[in-house]
Structure formats: structure tokens, C-alpha cells
Amino acid sequence: MSKHLSPEIRVPIEPGNPSVERIEEKCIKCGNCRDICRDYISVLGYYDLAHTDDTAVCIHCGQCANVCPTGAIRETPETAYVKAAIKDPEKVVIVSTSPSVRISLGEEFGMPDGSFVEGKMVALLRRLGADYVLDTNFGADLTIVEEASELVERITRRDPARPLPQFTSCCPAWVKFAEMYYPELLPHISTAKSPIGMQGPTIKTYFAKKMGIDPKSIVNVALTPCTAKKYEIRREEMHAAGRYLGIEDIRDMDYVITTRELAAWAKEEAIDFPSLADSSYDPLMGEASGAGVIFGNTGGVMEAALRTAYAYITKTPAPEKLYELTPVRGMDGFREASVKIGDMDVNVAVLYGTANVRKFLDRQRTNPKDYAFVEVMTCPGGCIGGGGQPKGTQEKGNALLKERIDGLYARDASMAPAKRASHENSEILALYQSFYGKPLSELAEKMLHTAYFDRSALLGEDAGKFQHYQDLHPGQDNTAGAAGQNTASGAAGMNAPAGGAAGDLAASAGVPGRILAHVRPENLNTVRVWKCTVCGEVHIGSEPPAECPVCHQGKDVFIEITGEVTLFRDGDGKKLWECDVCHYLTEGEQAPAECHLCHQDSSHFHQVIAWKCTICQEIVIATAPPVECPVCHQGSSVFSAL
Numbered sequence: 001m002s003k004h005l006s007p008e009i010r011v012p013i014e015p016g017n018p019s020v021e022r023i024e025e026k027c028i029k030c031g032n033c034r035d036i037c038r039d040y041i042s043v044l045g046y047y048d049l050a051h052t053d054d055t056a057v058c059i060h061c062g063q064c065a066n067v068c069p070t071g072a073i074r075e076t077p078e079t080a081y082v083k084a085a086i087k088d089p090e091k092v093v094i095v096s097t098s099p100s101v102r103i104s105l106g107e108e109f110g111m112p113d114g115s116f117v118e119g120k121m122v123a124l125l126r127r128l129g130a131d132y133v134l135d136t137n138f139g140a141d142l143t144i145v146e147e148a149s150e151l152v153e154r155i156t157r158r159d160p161a162r163p164l165p166q167f168t169s170c171c172p173a174w175v176k177f178a179e180m181y182y183p184e185l186l187p188h189i190s191t192a193k194s195p196i197g198m199q200g201p202t203i204k205t206y207f208a209k210k211m212g213i214d215p216k217s218i219v220n221v222a223l224t225p226c227t228a229k230k231y232e233i234r235r236e237e238m239h240a241a242g243r244y245l246g247i248e249d250i251r252d253m254d255y256v257i258t259t260r261e262l263a264a265w266a267k268e269e270a271i272d273f274p275s276l277a278d279s280s281y282d283p284l285m286g287e288a289s290g291a292g293v294i295f296g297n298t299g300g301v302m303e304a305a306l307r308t309a310y311a312y313i314t315k316t317p318a319p320e321k322l323y324e325l326t327p328v329r330g331m332d333g334f335r336e337a338s339v340k341i342g343d344m345d346v347n348v349a350v351l352y353g354t355a356n357v358r359k360f361l362d363r364q365r366t367n368p369k370d371y372a373f374v375e376v377m378t379c380p381g382g383c384i385g386g387g388g389q390p391k392g393t394q395e396k397g398n399a400l401l402k403e404r405i406d407g408l409y410a411r412d413a414s415m416a417p418a419k420r421a422s423h424e425n426s427e428i429l430a431l432y433q434s435f436y437g438k439p440l441s442e443l444a445e446k447m448l449h450t451a452y453f454d455r456s457a458l459l460g461e462d463a464g465k466f467q468h469y470q471d472l473h474p475g476q477d478n479t480a481g482a483a484g485q486n487t488a489s490g491a492a493g494m495n496a497p498a499g500g501a502a503g504d505l506a507a508s509a510g511v512p513g514r515i516l517a518h519v520r521p522e523n524l525n526t527v528r529v530w531k532c533t534v535c536g537e538v539h540i541g542s543e544p545p546a547e548c549p550v551c552h553q554g555k556d557v558f559i560e561i562t563g564e565v566t567l568f569r570d571g572d573g574k575k576l577w578e579c580d581v582c583h584y585l586t587e588g589e590q591a592p593a594e595c596h597l598c599h600q601d602s603s604h605f606h607q608v609i610a611w612k613c614t615i616c617q618e619i620v621i622a623t624a625p626p627v628e629c630p631v632c633h634q635g636s637s638v639f640s641a642l
């Protein structure tokens with residue numbers, strides 16, 4: 001018997017997952033985590049617990065935590081370790097801050113969405129006891145210099161061992177996704193480490209030497225929007241400084257805390273964040289370019305890398321349009337552009353959401369296009385929508401993500417022209433001059449580049465079965481839209497996720513619904529509806545549940561209301577309504593003014609009705625046609641309302 005509750009109910013999470021954990025008492029079995037991991041991340045449903053030794057598979061993105069209405073899933077906490085290091089007089093605590101935290105942290109303290117709070121964030125970290133505060137945007141600039149140099153090599157040398165297109169490598173969730181599902185793609189993934197992957201070893205070697213600090217006493221902390229970074233820093237390759245210094249057992253980056261963890265810590269200490277006076281980063285690794293700033297946005301890594309690659313290839317500064325490359329900006333889940341570099345036309349693509357990656361790769365399989373560079377981010381909108389970010393997206397959806405994106409672009413645009421390309425960052429130039437020599441030097445390769453591993457064995461014996469979206473979703477056309485175009489284009493089916501992370505999509509009527517029940521048409525009258533007399537939660541099934549998922553009362557408190565409600569859109573009787581945020585199900589003439597559970601207003605409720613599959617006739621009970629028919633697996637378009 002499995003140790004996990006059925007994946008039909010919620011996403012399984014393995015105890016000891018370095019990125020996310022579940023607090024069992026808080027789980028109301030709403031299924032939000034299941035939906036996002038299956039439909040947007042495309043991990044749940046793409047392995048079988050029966051073939052993985054009952055071990056849950058995870059890419060650590062934390063999107064399940066972002067959509068959990070009760071906080072039952074959260075990032076695996078590390079603040080306590082950081083606090084202990086701060087108290088230890090033998091330790092030197094160095095915090096490096098990722099691009100996206102400064103654009104979202106203010107939300108936790110009631111500041112307007114999109115507030116750029118870099119100075120206050122640095123001040124907060126100093127107040128909490130950090131010895132040094134450095135900017136991971138510096139690491140982002142370093143990543144760009146190495147990654148753009150690698151791209152130039154791949155474009156100009158055409159080495160079969162380093163094929164095109166080059167895929168970005170800075171998202172550890174995407175990297176693990178590729179290692180498990182697409183190991184044949186690994187030679188395409190840039191070997192450049194992520195910004196924190198470069199920041200860590202550079203602090204423990206270059207920075208430590210310049211500042212006269214014993215590397216063994218350094219406790220490196222990354223402040224990130226990302227839960228997957230908690231996994232990344234624990235990968236076996238992330239010990240480059242230790243190998244360089246000949247000190248065993250030192251990890252390049254010691255701890256990762258998320259935006260939410262930092263905000264909770266500040267609140268615990270009763271720090272009035274909005275009133276903090278701005279503070280600046282410490283020098284040596286605190287300067288960053290505009291290119292480093294936009295790293296947090298989907299498309300930002302691509303735009304940043306092109307500014308530098310253009311300069312490296314042509315030996316002239318990139319033209320103005322590469323400083324606002326609008327075709328790769330925006331919230332479509334897939335965008336592309338063609339950029340003239342010298343006499344070459346370089347095709348590039350930008351994706352977010354790993355389900356979109358499957359569709360993209362399927363399309364490349366059937367209708368290939370010659371791309372040189374592909375950026376992949378797992379989270380909606382890129383790292384600004386990371387699994388450790390403030391949870392306002394549940395309520396505000398893409399509008400909030402857009403505020404964050406605009407905030408980072410505005411910061412880049414406000415910088416002096418000479419400060420907007422990574423290879424012009426004077427602290428980066430000094431680092432190469434006194435330590436790494438030049439991009440892709442032997443030392444740079446050792447410290448700043450990495451290797452990837454085929455991890456398909458994690459999926460068990462049937463790994464290959466889960467590779468292609470089209471094989472698993474026959475009849476769904478995802479080939480339309482993008483191929484052959486040189487400007488931004490939203491490819492069909494490749495947008496932000498439904499079901500939570502992009503609230504405005506989730507609230508729209510056409511979003512595929514979760515299946516509450518499905519029956520043969522002749523058995524529709526056997527669908528039974530039960531209501532909890534304590535909290536009003538409605539349950540559909542042949543029996544009442546053993547326990548109410550909301551108030552936890554036993555089965556006896558349920559009464560049957562089958563004849564009182566209608567499952568037809570315009571039928572007689574009360575209607576059933578489901579909240580699209582927490583999945584609370586209730587009955588009434590109208591949608592309730594406010595959700596009993598998550599307190600969202602009536603616009604979040606949708607009527608639950610019966611939908612008929614026009615192919616196999618199965619009847620599905622849901623707020624909207626499901627993603628696919630549970631019997632014949634046709635897509636949502638084959639359903640019509642009864």
C-alpha cells in the first residue's frame with residue numbers, strides 16, 4: 001500500500017524534500033496542488049508511484065505551495081540555521097539577494113505592487129545581523145558573461161559536442177526536468193551555473209581572499225524567490241570552492257531562504273520594513289548591470305545574454321533594440337524573435353512552464369525550426385512568479401506578475417546606458433582581471449560551469465513513456481502558432497497556468513474544471529449530493545465522506561440533498577458552486593457573496609454542472625469541461641454542457 005494519499009486527491013510530496021514540505025493538519029484536500037503539478041508543471045501524472053518504489057517525483061519548483069490555500073505546503077524552512085549562524089561569533093554571514101526579491105518583498109508589508117525595495121531589503125538584512133550583503137545580480141552578470149561566451153562558441157564553432165540550440169541553465173527545476181524526462185537534451189543545456197551557483201564559489205574564494213576572511217568561517221546565504229534553489233545548492237557539483245581550496249565539506253552556498261521566509265522573520269522581529277532607511281550593497285560583488293536586474297523576468301535572461309553576445313560577436317555595442325527586445329517580453333508562455341547579429345539571423349525562443357516545454361519539444365520533433373538559443377523558466381512569468389514569492393497571485397493573478405515584471409524593466413531602463421550590459425559591469429571586469437582571467441578560462445570552467453546527469457531512472461522502468469505530450473494527450477494540437485514567425489507570438493495552449501497561479505485565467509469561465517464525478521449517461525440519476533450540516537461543504541459521491549475535509553466532523557453530520565439541487569445549467573432547484581481558489585463546494589440559488597473558507601468574493605465561484613463527452617458519451621460533473629475525458633482521453637473541446 002502506498003504511503004501517499006492518492007495522486008487523484010493531492011500531489012504526493014516525499015518526506016525530506018529539500019524544497020517543499022506538507023503540514024498534514026492544514027491540508028483540506030482541495031486538490032489545488034494536484035492540478036498545478038499535473039497541468040502546469042507536468043510532473044504529476046508523468047510518473048507512476050507503482051514504478052518509482054512509491055517515491056514522489058519532484059522538480060522542486062514550489063508552485064504547489066503558491067496555490068495551497070491553507071499554507072499546508074510551504075518551503076522547507078531554513079531561517080533557523082541562518083539565525084544560528086548570525087548568533088555564532090565564529091561565523092561570517094554573507095547574504096546574496098536575487099533579482100526578483102526586491103520587487104515583491106514590499107507586498108508582504110502592504111506596499112504597492114511592483115514597489116522596488118532594494119535599499120530597504122539590504123537595510124533589513126543588515127538589521128537582522130548579516131555581516132555582508134551582496135547582490136546576486138552580480139552573479140547574474142557573471143552567468144551572462146559565461147553563458148553568452150558559450151553561445152558565441154556554439155554559434156561560431158559548430159562543435160557537435162556542444163550543439164545548437166543552447167538552452168538556458170539558470171532554472172534548477174527546468175534542469176532537473178530535462179535530466180529526468182529529456183536526458184538526450186543535456187548537451188544542449190548551457191554548462192554555465194546559475195547566478196547563485198556562481199556567486200557561492202566566487203565569495204568563498206575571490207571575495208574571501210580580498211576581504212581577508214577565512215573561507216571556512218563563511219556562511220553563504222542566498223535570498224531567493226525560488227524553492228528549487230534549496231535543492232540546487234545541495235547538488236553534488238556545488239562544492240567548487242572546496243575543491244579549489246582543498247577544503248573538504250564546504251558547500252558553495254550554505255542556505256537558501258525565500259522572500260516569504262525573510263518577510264516572516266522580519267515580522268517576528270517586529271521590524272517596520274516600509275520605514276527602513278535605504279542601505280547599499282557591500283562592494284566587490286555588489287555592483288550589477290540592468291541586464292542582471294531583468295534576469296528575474298521571463299525573457300530577461302535571453303535579452304541580457306543577447307546584449308553581451310552581440311557585443312562579443314560584432315565587437316560593437318548592441319543596438320538600442322536589444323535594450324528593449326519587445327518580442328521576448330510579456331506574459332505569453334511562448335515567445336520568439338529573430339535577431340540580426342552581424343550577417344547572421346539568430347532565432348531565439350522563450351518559454352515558461354514545464355508543460356509548455358513538452359509542447360515545444362513535441363513541435364520541434366514534428367515541425368523543427370532552427371533556434372540558436374532557448375530560454376526556459378519553470379515559474380509563471382519567470383522567477384518573479386517563483387515558488388517562494390508572496391502569495392498575492394492567488395488573488396490578483398497575472399496583473400500582479402505584470403507589476404513585478406514592469407518594476408524590473410523600469411529599473412533596467414532607468415540605468416545609465418553604460419550600466420545596462422553584463423560585460424560592462426566594472427566589478428565583473430575586475431574579477432576577471434584579478435581572478436578568473438577571461439570567460440571560459442580553465443579556472444572559470446572549473447568554478448563557474450557544471451555538468452548534468454541522466455536522472456531518468458527516478459521515473460522508474462517506464463521513463464520513456466512520459467516523454468512526449470502528444471503521446472499522452474492524443475488529439476490535442478499544440479503545433480499551431482509559433483513556428484516560422486520572427487515576432488512575439490502566443491502559441492496555442494502555451495499560456496500561463498490555469499487553476500491558481502494566474503488568477504485571472506482561473507476565474508474565467510472556460511478554464512478546464514476539476515472532475516468531481518463521472519458516470520455513464522444512463523447512471524446520471526445515481527449521482528448523489530451530500531451536505532455537511534456543520535460547515536455547509538458539499539460532497540458528491542455515492543456515500544458521504546468519512547470526514548468533512550473542511551471542518552473535520554465525521555460522516556454522520558452529512559445529509560443527502562440530491563433531489564434539492566440541479567446539475568443542469570438552467571435546471572430547477574438550487575445550484576452547486578465551486579470556489580476556484582480553494583475548491584470549497586456549496587449550494588444555493590446564487591453564488592455566495594464570500595467563500596466560507598478562503599474569503600474570496602462571489603466572482604470566484606462557478607456553477608458545477610454536467611458535461612457530456614461527445615465522443616464516448618461519458619458525463620463529467622465539473623465547473624467547466626475537463627482537460628481531457630477520463631474515459632476516452634479526448635481534449636476539453638469535445639465536451640458540451642447538458
Ligand code: SF4
Pocket residue numbers: 009010011022026027028029030031032033034064067068069070071072073
Ligand atoms: S490544502 Fe489543497 S493545495 Fe494544500 S496540500 Fe492540501 S490538497 Fe494540496
Ligand code: SF4
Pocket residue numbers: 011012013019020036037041043044057058059060061062063064065
Ligand atoms: S514542488 Fe513543483 S514538482 Fe514538486 S510537487 Fe510541487 S508543483 Fe510538483
Ligand code: SF4
Pocket residue numbers: 060061170171172173174225226227228229377378379382383384385386387
Ligand atoms: S523560474 Fe526561477 S523561481 Fe522558478 S524554479 Fe526556476 S529559478 Fe526558481
